[in-house]
Amino acid sequence: MGRIPCCEKVGLKKGPWTSEEDKKLVAYVEKHGHRNWRSVPAKAGLERCGKSCRLRWINYLKPDIKRGNFTMEEDHTIIQLHALLGNKWSIIAAHLPKRTDNEIKNYWNTNVKKRLIRMGLDPITHKPIKTNTFEAYGGGHGQSEDNINMNHMAQWESARIEAEARGSVFQAGSHSSHQPQLILSKIPTQPCFSSSDSLSTKRNTVYNMYALVLATNHDPVLPVSTLSIPYWQTPSPVSTNIGRFTDTGSSLSYEENVNITETSCQTQKIIEDYMLNSQDDDIIVAVEAFRTTRCESIQELFRGSNDVEGPNNDSFERNV
DNA sequence: AAATTCCACAACCGCTTTTCT
DNA sequence: GAGAAAAGCGGTTGTGGAATT
Numbered sequence A: 001m002g003r004i005p006c007c008e009k010v011g012l013k014k015g016p017w018t019s020e021e022d023k024k025l026v027a028y029v030e031k032h033g034h035r036n037w038r039s040v041p042a043k044a045g046l047e048r049c050g051k052s053c054r055l056r057w058i059n060y061l062k063p064d065i066k067r068g069n070f071t072m073e074e075d076h077t078i079i080q081l082h083a084l085l086g087n088k089w090s091i092i093a094a095h096l097p098k099r100t101d102n103e104i105k106n107y108w109n110t111n112v113k114k115r116l117i118r119m120g121l122d123p124i125t126h127k128p129i130k131t132n133t134f135e136a137y138g139g140g141h142g143q144s145e146d147n148i149n150m151n152h153m154a155q156w157e158s159a160r161i162e163a164e165a166r167g168s169v170f171q172a173g174s175h176s177s178h179q180p181q182l183i184l185s186k187i188p189t190q191p192c193f194s195s196s197d198s199l200s201t202k203r204n205t206v207y208n209m210y211a212l213v214l215a216t217n218h219d220p221v222l223p224v225s226t227l228s229i230p231y232w233q234t235p236s237p238v239s240t241n242i243g244r245f246t247d248t249g250s251s252l253s254y255e256e257n258v259n260i261t262e263t264s265c266q267t268q269k270i271i272e273d274y275m276l277n278s279q280d281d282d283i284i285v286a287v288e289a290f291r292t293t294r295c296e297s298i299q300e301l302f303r304g305s306n307d308v309e310g311p312n313n314d315s316f317e318r319n320v
Numbered sequence B: 001a002a003a004t005t006c007c008a009c010a011a012c013c014g015c016t017t018t019t020c021t
Numbered sequence C: 001g002a003g004a005a006a007a008g009c010g011g012t013t014g015t016g017g018a019a020t021t
Helices: A019-032 A037-044 A052-062 A072-085 A087-092 A101-117 A152-165 A196-218 A267-278 A280-293 A313-319
Strands: A237-248 A252-261
Touching: A019 A037, A019 A052, A037 A052, A052 A101, A072 A087, A072 A101, A087 A101
Parallel strands: none
Antiparallel strands: A237 A252
C-alpha cells in the first residue's frame, strides 16, 4: 500500500518505556479512552508513535493484566490449544483470562518450545520429529543416555491428542466452565493456499469451523486428529485412513491406517447449505447449527464434495 | 570482581485485515 | 466500490538482569 508507518516519523522515541511515560499514557487512556491511537501521543504528551502506545497499553499497562509465572493449568491450556490451533496467539490468549497474546507467545518461545524440542517433538506439529525418535532419546534398547522420561512423552502426546479431540480446557470443573467460548469472529478466513477460488476458501473456513467446534465440544468425540487428517481427501463412501498415536503406558506407538467408520448425521447438509448459500456473516449461525448436530466424523463434512480441487496436505496442516 | 553467556520479556517491524470516508 | 487510515497479528530483535566462567 505504500503507507508510511507512524513509527518512522523522525524524532519519535523508541526503546523501553519509562515510568513517567507510562503514567502519562495511563492517565490519558483512563480519562479519554483509546480511540484513534494515532492521536494519542500528541494529546498525552508523549514522543512515541501511536502504534507503540497501543502496544504498551495492550501488553503492559492495561488493567486486569495478569503477570508473572504461568500456572500448570495455563501451561496445559497453552499446549493443548497450540496443538489444535498452531501459532494463533490471539485466539489462545482469548482463552487465558488476563494473559496477552504477546506474553503467551514469549512463554511459548522461551519455555514450551524448548521443552518440546528436548523431548524430541516437533514444536509445530507436536509429533515426534522422526519415527525412530524414541530410540534416539533412549526409549529403545535401554541405552538411555539422557534417560528421557517416556512417561513424560506419553503424557505430552496424550495431551496433544486430547486437545485435538475435544479441547479439554472446556471440560467441566474448576473455573474452566466459566471460560469464554472460542471467539468465533477470530476464525481465520483467509485461504491457506494461493487459489482465489471462493468455494475452496469457504471450504477452508468450514474446516477451521470444524476444528474450533471440536475444541468447544464438551462431549468426547472420536479420536480423530485434526492435525493428521489431510485437508483435502476424496474419502471412500465408507471410511478413510489416517494415523493415530496410541499410549500403551510404557511406550507410544503410531498406528497407520486407522479406520474411522463414518456415521450418518445432518451435518453434511448444513455445511453444504452454508457453502452454497451463505454470506460470511452466516458463519456463526452455521457453527452453532453444526455444533448441535454433534457430528462424529469429519468425513461427513466432505463426503460427496469431490468436485473442487483442494490444496495439498502440507498447506492444510499449517493452517488449522 | 570482571567478563561472558544465557534467558526472559518488552518492544519493534512488516504485513494483513478491518473500518472509515 | 475504492482508497486510505487504523487496528490487529505474528515473527523477530533488542535490552537488561541473572547465571556462569
